[in-house]
Amino acid sequence: MPESTTIKVLINQVPHELPVNATLADAVQCVGITPPFAAAVNLQFVPKTQYASHALQPHDQIELIAPITGG
Numbered sequence: 066m067p068e069s070t071t072i073k074v075l076i077n078q079v080p081h082e083l084p085v086n087a088t089l090a091d092a093v094q095c096v097g098i099t100p101p102f103a104a105a106v107n108l109q110f111v112p113k114t115q116y117a118s119h120a121l122q123p124h125d126q127i128e129l130i131a132p133i134t135g136g
Contacts (some may be wrong), residue, residue, distance in 0.1 A: 069085070070084065070085055071084060072121065072122070072125075074121055074125045074126070075124075075125070076092055076127045076129065077128060077129055078126075081095055081096075083095060083121060086120070087121045088116065088117055088119055088121060089111055089116040089127065090117040091121070092121060092127050092129075093116060098129050098131065102129050102131045102132075103129075104116065104128070104130075105127070105128045106119065106126070106127050106128075107125055107126055108126075
């Protein structure tokens with residue numbers, strides 16, 4: 066059986082397929098969210114400086130959260 070070239074992840078509870086070596090930066094680009102926002106992978110906050118180096122694994126759950134203004 067050939068090795069898969071993609072992994073399945075959830076981004077804000079929506080299934081996505083990304084390349085096997087995808088990083089959190091790739092996931093952010095995939096959904097096109099614009100700053101400001103915070104990111105967490107499997108409920109663990111990831112600093113913006115680590116997006117490009119944070120490798121994703123199959124079935125990771127990614128949350129991209131934009132701040133809500135108002136009150």
